[in-house]
Amino acid sequence: MKALVVNRDCVRHNVRCVKERAGGRPIYGVLKADAYGMGLPEIASILSQEGITRFAVTEPNDAVRLRNAGHTQQEILLLRSTSRREEIDLCLDHNVTLTIGSQDAALAVNGIAEQRRTVAEAQIEIDIGMGRYGFLPSEIDKIINLYQYMNNVAITGLYAHFPSAFGNPKITKAQKQTFDDLLEKLRAEGVDTGLVHAANSSALFFQEDCRYDAVRVGSAFTGRLPRRCKDLKPATRAQCPICEIRWLPKGMTVGYAGVYKTKRPTKIAVLAIGSADGFCIGKERDSWRLRDTFGYLLSDLKRGLTRRRVFVRINGVPARVLGHVGTGHTVVDITEVSALPGQMTELDVNPIYAARLPRVYES
Numbered sequence: 405m406k407a408l409v410v411n412r413d414c415v416r417h418n419v420r421c422v423k424e425r426a427g428g429r430p431i432y433g434v435l436k437a438d439a440y441g442m443g444l445p446e447i448a449s450i451l452s453q454e455g456i457t458r459f460a461v462t463e464p465n466d467a468v469r470l471r472n473a474g475h476t477q478q479e480i481l482l483l484r485s486t487s488r489r490e491e492i493d494l495c496l497d498h499n500v501t502l503t504i505g506s507q508d509a510a511l512a513v514n515g516i517a518e519q520r521r522t523v524a525e526a527q528i529e530i531d532i533g534m535g536r537y538g539f540l541p542s543e544i545d546k547i548i549n550l551y552q553y554m555n556n557v558a559i560t561g562l563y564a565h566f567p568s569a570f571g572n573p574k575i576t577k578a579q580k581q582t583f584d585d586l587l588e589k590l591r592a593e594g595v596d597t598g599l600v601h602a603a604n605s606s607a608l609f610f611q612e613d614c615r616y617d618a619v620r621v622g623s624a625f626t627g628r629l630p631r632r633c634k635d636l637k638p639a640t641r642a643q644c645p646i647c648e649i650r651w652l653p654k655g656m657t658v659g660y661a662g663v664y665k666t667k668r669p670t671k672i673a674v675l676a677i678g679s680a681d682g683f684c685i686g687k688e689r690d691s692w693r694l695r696d697t698f699g700y701l702l703s704d705l706k707r708g709l710t711r712r713r714v715f716v717r718i719n720g721v722p723a724r725v726l727g728h729v730g731t732g733h734t735v736v737d738i739t740e741v742s743a744l745p746g747q748m749t750e751l752d753v754n755p756i757y758a759a760r761l762p763r764v765y766e767s
């Protein structure tokens with residue numbers, strides 16, 4: 405059966421790496437997108453077993469799933485601001501720490517908590533360049549009001565999120581400075597900020613110290629970061645049996661658009677797995693920065709020149725993917741590889757794109 409295999413030992417190894425980098429600071433285990441495709445309940449149990457007592461999710465329903473799975477003692481942080489009544493109610497029902505990133509959200513959370521005759525626990529998000537959630541640093545008066553005058557909100561922390569921590573130390577340093585300036589002003593006003601945190605996986609592993617009081621890490625647990633990180637172990641792989649083996653004559657095209665043409669009689673194996681299962685799905689190219697566009701052009705050119713190839717593995721032996729990968733099918737060259745129909749192949753797939761593959765856990 406085709407599947408996404410999750411190796412629990414590798415996840416545990418990655419958790420330990422993160423703990424070491426965090427140097428004893430509290431860790432928010434980020435479990436968004438079904439724990440990055442690895443499975444929310446399974447990964448939450450591993451984190452718990454490894455002593456992580458704080459979770460972060462982006463959907464209130466995921467917080468409910470965690471509570472229902474027995475994670476009643478952990479802190480759960482909703483990792484985005486919301487002004488929606490249903491979401492705020494659901495979080496208060498399940499003892500989930502809210503995020504407040506705007507005056508609207510502050511008024512909604514405070515008002516709903518007042519109606520419910522309770523005090524809502526919340527953290528404040530600061531927008532230092534993501535442009536989605538968070539108060540701007542210039543809105544410091546509103547931030548101070550939240551700490552001091554909103555009687556039905558208890559602020560327990562303050563955080564920011566770096567947009568370029570995977571690659572740009574200069575921008576990240578400037579954004580860190582913006583955050584530090586704000587922290588200094590708040591402290592000068594006598595505000596006790598609570599727990600301060602900013603580092604995601606890339607900031608933790610690739611940037612100069614951004615660790616503050618705690619870190620918020622998710623993708624590191626998968627062992628896959630936008631840049632190579634030798635400490636971490638890839639915790640997942642996809643597997644798919646060969647469904648068909650055939651010989652193609654020389655000069656035959658393979659796949660949509662016929663971009664590949666056989667150069668000799670070629671023995672192929674067909675695998676019923678494709679882009680709909682996440683195979684060969686990469687980062688989107690939706691950048692408008694000229695620099696990135698050049699970067700993509702260059703890497704395409706390099707790929708063209710060096711014919712960078714994609715491989716699957718059959719019994720540990722690499723077999724080259726021929727032509728474009730289809731929605732549900734992939735063709736590989738096994739002229740030099742011994743293989744039989746039904747035999748299992750291994751493929752590299754980012755688990756976050758592999759939601760349609762059933763998951764299998766090992767070790």
Ligand SMILES: *Cc1c(COP(=O)(O)O)cnc(C)c1O
Nearest residue numbers: 434565604605606620621622623
């Ligand atoms: C996703 C997310 C994280 C975790 O990021 P990783 O790079 O996966 O570690 C941290 N903070 C926020 C706000 C996020 O959305």
